[in-house]
Amino acid sequence: MEAFKLMRELKTNFEQESIYLPREKGLDLLETTLENDKQISARCRDAKVEDLWSLTSFFGYSTQTFVQAVNLLDRFLAMMKIQPKHLSCIAISCLHIAAKLVEEECNISSSHDLIRISQCKFTISDLNRMEKIISEKLNFQCKAITAFTFLQLYHEMTILHTSERKTSLSLDKLEAQLKACLCRIVFSKAKPSVLALSLLAQEIEAIQSVDMLEISQCIQRHLKIADGELFYWRELVAKCMTDYSSPECSKPDNKKLVWILSRRTAQNLHSSYYSVPELPTIPEGGWDESGSEDSCEDMSCGEDSLSSGEDSLSSDTEAACAPPHFHQRISAPHSQGDSARLGAQCHF
Amino acid sequence: MSSTATSPPSADKVDGFSRKSVRKAKQKRSQSSSQFRSQGKPIELTPLPLLKDVPGAEQPELFLQKLQQCCTLFDFMDTLSDLKMKEYKRSTLNELVDYVTVSRGYLTEQAYPEVVKMVSYNIFRTLPPSDSNEFDPEEDEPTLEASWPHLQLVYEFFIRFLESQEFQPSIAKKYIDQKFVLQLLELFDSEDPRERDYLKTVLHRIYGKFLGLRAFIRKQINNIFLRFVYETEHFNGVAELLEILGSIINGFALPLKAEHKQFLVKVLIPLHTVRSLSLFHAQLAYCIVQFLEKDPVLTEPVIRGLLKFWPKTCSQKEVMFLGELEEILDVIEPTQFVKIQELLFKQISRCVSSPHFQVAERTLYYWNNEYIMSLIEENSSVILPIMFASLYRISKEHWNPAIVALVYNVLKAFMEMNSVLFDELTATYKSDRQREKKKEKEREELWKMLEDLELKKGLQNDGIIPT
Numbered sequence: 001m002e003a004f005k006l007m008r009e010l011k012t013n014f015e016q017e018s019i020y021l022p023r024e025k026g027l028d029l030l031e032t033t034l035e036n037d038k039q040i041s042a043r044c045r046d047a048k049v050e051d052l053w054s055l056t057s058f059f060g061y062s063t064q065t066f067v068q069a070v071n072l073l074d075r076f077l078a079m080m081k082i083q084p085k086h087l088s089c090i091a092i093s094c095l096h097i098a099a100k101l102v103e104e105e106c107n108i109s110s111s112h113d114l115i116r117i118s119q120c121k122f123t124i125s126d127l128n129r130m131e132k133i134i135s136e137k138l139n140f141q142c143k144a145i146t147a148f149t150f151l152q153l154y155h156e157m158t159i160l161h162t163s164e165r166k167t168s169l170s171l172d173k174l175e176a177q178l179k180a181c182l183c184r185i186v187f188s189k190a191k192p193s194v195l196a197l198s199l200l201a202q203e204i205e206a207i208q209s210v211d212m213l214e215i216s217q218c219i220q221r222h223l224k225i226a227d228g229e230l231f232y233w234r235e236l237v238a239k240c241m242t243d244y245s246s247p248e249c250s251k252p253d254n255k256k257l258v259w260i261l262s263r264r265t266a267q268n269l270h271s272s273y274y275s276v277p278e279l280p281t282i283p284e285g286g287w288d289e290s291g292s293e294d295s296c297e298d299m300s301c302g303e304d305s306l307s308s309g310e311d312s313l314s315s316d317t318e319a320a321c322a323p324p325h326f327h328q329r330i331s332a333p334h335s336q337g338d339s340a341r342l343g344a345q346c347h348f
Numbered sequence: 349m350s351s352t353a354t355s356p357p358s359a360d361k362v363d364g365f366s367r368k369s370v371r372k373a374k375q376k377r378s379q380s381s382s383q384f385r386s387q388g389k390p391i392e393l394t395p396l397p398l399l400k401d402v403p404g405a406e407q408p409e410l411f412l413q414k415l416q417q418c419c420t421l422f423d424f425m426d427t428l429s430d431l432k433m434k435e436y437k438r439s440t441l442n443e444l445v446d447y448v449t450v451s452r453g454y455l456t457e458q459a460y461p462e463v464v465k466m467v468s469y470n471i472f473r474t475l476p477p478s479d480s481n482e483f484d485p486e487e488d489e490p491t492l493e494a495s496w497p498h499l500q501l502v503y504e505f506f507i508r509f510l511e512s513q514e515f516q517p518s519i520a521k522k523y524i525d526q527k528f529v530l531q532l533l534e535l536f537d538s539e540d541p542r543e544r545d546y547l548k549t550v551l552h553r554i555y556g557k558f559l560g561l562r563a564f565i566r567k568q569i570n571n572i573f574l575r576f577v578y579e580t581e582h583f584n585g586v587a588e589l590l591e592i593l594g595s596i597i598n599g600f601a602l603p604l605k606a607e608h609k610q611f612l613v614k615v616l617i618p619l620h621t622v623r624s625l626s627l628f629h630a631q632l633a634y635c636i637v638q639f640l641e642k643d644p645v646l647t648e649p650v651i652r653g654l655l656k657f658w659p660k661t662c663s664q665k666e667v668m669f670l671g672e673l674e675e676i677l678d679v680i681e682p683t684q685f686v687k688i689q690e691l692l693f694k695q696i697s698r699c700v701s702s703p704h705f706q707v708a709e710r711t712l713y714y715w716n717n718e719y720i721m722s723l724i725e726e727n728s729s730v731i732l733p734i735m736f737a738s739l740y741r742i743s744k745e746h747w748n749p750a751i752v753a754l755v756y757n758v759l760k761a762f763m764e765m766n767s768v769l770f771d772e773l774t775a776t777y778k779s780d781r782q783r784e785k786k787k788e789k790e791r792e793e794l795w796k797m798l799e800d801l802e803l804k805k806g807l808q809n810d811g812i813i814p815t
Contacts, residue, residue, distance in 0.1 A: 054760045057774060058743055116749065117756050172779075176771035245768050259716045259757060260750060265709045268667065279548075279591055282556045283599040 006157050007222070013145050013153070014223055017192050020071060020144035026078025027189055040084050042185045045077060048091045049183050055092075055118055059109045061099055063175045067148040067182065068098035074188045075144075076134055086130075088120045093130040101143050119258050147178055150196035154219060158200070162211045169212065174199055180244040181237060190233050194225055198233040202241065391433050393417050396440075399447050408456050411447065414440050415462040418502075419469045424494040434498070441501035448508045455514040463509055464523040470502040472531045475538055490539040490584075503546035510553040517557045524554065526564050533568050536585025548588040552595065566607075569593065570615055577618050586619075590631035597638040604643045612639050612646060617653035625665055633672040640679055647684040651676065655695055663704040670699065670710045677720050685723050693734045700755075701738040705748040712754040715761055728766040735762070736773045 035041040049070055056066040072094040076082075082090065092114055099108045111124045135142060155171045162169075177199055181187045187195060197220060204212045220230060261269075396417065402410050418441060422434050447454065476491065493499055509515065532554075535547055555565055569589055576583045600608060616639075619625075619632055640647055654673065659665040673692075677685075699711040714720050724731050739762075743755045763770050 050764075054756070054763055057763065057770075058756050058759055060744070060778075117753055119753075172771075172775040176768075176775070179771070180767065259713060260753065261709060261713060262706065262750065265667075265706055265713070268671065268710075269713070278598075279552050279595040281595050281598040282552070284596075284601045285559060 003157070003160055006153060006160070010150075010153050010157075010219075010223070013149055014193050017145045017150075019141065020075070020146070021191065022071075022074040022078035022188055024078075024189055027074065027185060030077060031185060038083065040077065040082055040087055044084060044087060045073075045185050046183055048087055049073070051118065052091055052095055053179060053183065055095060055114070058117065059099075059113075060107065061095075061103055063179060064146075064148050065095070065098045065102045066179060067146045068102060068142075068144060069095040070182050070188075071144045071146050072097060072134060072138065072142065074185075075138055079137065088118070089122045089126055089130050090134065092118060092120060093127055093134055096127065097131055097134065097142055145192060147182075147190075147192040147195045147199075148175070150193045151175070151178060151199065154196055154200045154216070157219065158204075158212050158215050161215050162209070164209050164211055168207055168209065169203065174203060177203070177237075177241060177244070181240050184240060186236060187240075193223060194229055194233055195237075197223075197225060198230060198237045201230070201234060202237050391420055391422065391430050393420060393433055393436060395436060399443060404453075407451075408454055408459065411444075411454055412458060412462050414444060415459075415466045418444070418466050421469065422495070422498070424497075438497055438501065441498060441505060445501060445505045445508060448505060448512055452514070455512065455516075457519055460519050461523050463506075464520075464528065467502055467506045468528070468531070470499060471535060475535070490541060493538065493540040493543055496540070496542065499543065500546070503543070503550065507546070507549055507553065510550070510557065515557070517559075521558055521560060524558065524561075526561065529554065529561055529565055530568060533565075533572065536572075536588060537583055539584055544585050544588045547585070548591060551589075552592050555592065555596065566596075566611075570611065573615050573619060577615075577622060581622055581624070587628035587631050590628055590635055594631060594634050594638060597635055597642070600642050602642065604646075608639075609643075609646065612636075613649055613653065617650065617657065620654065620669070621657050623662075625668060629668050629672070633675055636672065637675050637679060640676060644681045644684055647676070647680055648687050651688045651692060655691060658695060663702075663707055666699070666702075666704075666707050667710050670707070674714060674717065674720070677714075677723070678717070680723070682723060682726065686727060689727055689730060690734065693731050697735050697738045700735070701742050701746075703747070705751055708742070708746070708748070708751045709754065712751070712758055715758045721761070725765050728762070729769055732762055732766060732769050733773060736770075737777065740774075740777055 030040065030045060031042045033039045033041045035043060052069055052073075053066060055061075056063075056069070069091075073091055076090060076094070096111065096114060111127050115122065115124065115127065151174055152171070155169065155174065158169055178196075181195065181199070190198075197216065201213075201216050204216055396410065396413055399407055399410055399414075418437060420433075420437065422430055422437065424434075529551075532547065532551060536544060536551075538544055538547070551565070555562060572583060572589065573586070576586060597608075616632065616635060619628075625632075636650060640650060651673075654669060659669060696711055696714070699707055702708050702711075715724075735758075739755055739759055743752055743759065746752055746755070
């Protein structure tokens, strides 16, 4: 009766999900705001969510923590007017709250580490205060029903009912895709159940399983999700996936990251190469360095070349050294016999 | 040495220190046997008139006479002897330096042999042995040359002579020959850094002007280095010779001759293995990078060579290697990079996980180098899998918090570079870790079961639990 249990859980979650949706008007406002000092824009929020993902990954938190944190963040941003300088603090607070909700106690990193690693400027007491404020504003309804919740359910149900290999539908992959979507504010407007279903459908289409397709359609009918709604979100998801898997990498903005080095290492940087004072360059001549010839002035094939230990006479020096009478012999008219002898003599 | 009287044993000698040995210890240790050039009697030199006081026609002759006088050597170990004459020689040398710098038409053919003779007499000597057997160039103070007041001027004079407009290599080469150069090279082992600095300039000028000696000089330097690397590991002038080589390498014609490539692979790379690398590393790295700028194809053998000789027990050296490697990567061509990237990043991955924080830190700082980052970006699909495991592991396990913070920067950079691959690797890593944990748990449970079994059996045997 596993299937029945799953269905019931699905139904319960579905009924309650709207409680945890961020206010749509608030999200719209974010999307339309231009970036400036006083207000947060959608781009700010997206960049912050990416940072949260980095931190999640770094601390080894689960995807559920991340998704919860983003949900808290969106809900808070949608209802309050926030100054950009507070955004870091809010985001980290959300992550910390989420971690405490989801992770085992032993795996939760301390506030101190969170602040240090994320290179933020605020203090631990700031963080604690912010956490209280956020919890209050959200009426302490912190643990939300998220797209991840649905995704897990859908995945389980599909695996249960399909005749295909269990491993063909990867939850890890779906998680990663969900994460990529959440980095864009537009997807926060979607109902979690619909977003999750879009991702599922997208992936099933990719692996082309007729079996699983039927199951997803079944889920859609069961939850009474309109075709139009599903189609709309599926398109957006598809576009997001194209960007996500494109080979073009977004250039890491290293300037934002602070590289703190110990004094000793900083002293040694670039201390070697650039400190070498240069003696004037000595150009290599073409004809002087072969080693088999020595002096350039006189082509004396004498002790010089021999003493350098190289193979002695090159052809040039040979010509210069040839005794004068040899030349005379070559130029003189000769008979057959002579040429034969000359020929023999030409061999060195 | 005056004879010591054999005094009857007394209370002083009971502890074994005879007066003779005590006196010896108090004496200043003499520098070298060759420094003892004093003839035992005071030296007398007839003062000659100044060159500027003499009509132009007589100057060349006077010049030769002064050179002749400067061939006289003084004992500087004995600080009190021949003070007047030492001063005379010093001022004569000074005068000669000026004369060579400003004069015209002074350099006759006869001058050449005299100049070379004077210089040879003064500088060619057996170098004093080190104060201690274990002279550590990095730690100890060098023993300075006592006769430097004269010696410096001789070097100064020689350099001006070589650089003079009237200098003609074709005449000089009869006197500045291979034997001269060989003796000059031996002097590079001097402990006095000032002397080595002058020698460096002298040899540089000689190399520049005497084309016939170039091959010989290069060969001899090779010999010195090879002896240094494979036999003695002692030679004080490596840095200076490398500086000269730097200017030579800079001037290589393209395409590079096989001889030079051999030199790079057989001499320069093995030089990295020497213990005292820190004394000449800057110059060595400079030579290497110059080679690579001349012929980028040499990059692969160079990096392979460095990786082969990568220090395994000396962290200070490892940091030097990392610095040099970064300089090489600064000038590397992308096609060459692709050839060695796997081998290279396997080593970098090991360095990053090094428990020595300076090594790890220096390696992680590569990611702050824009050019290196661009190369990594282009090849992230190859590099990321190699680096991933160690980066992830040290983010959890390294003892140094500063390193952990730097690792975050690097991981973030990778994340942004290639999200898909990063996520895949994260997932694989996590599942691997989970599998390991599961196995670990199973193993523990098995042991516990066995323990319980043993215990139960034991209790049964003792009759506590009925069978």
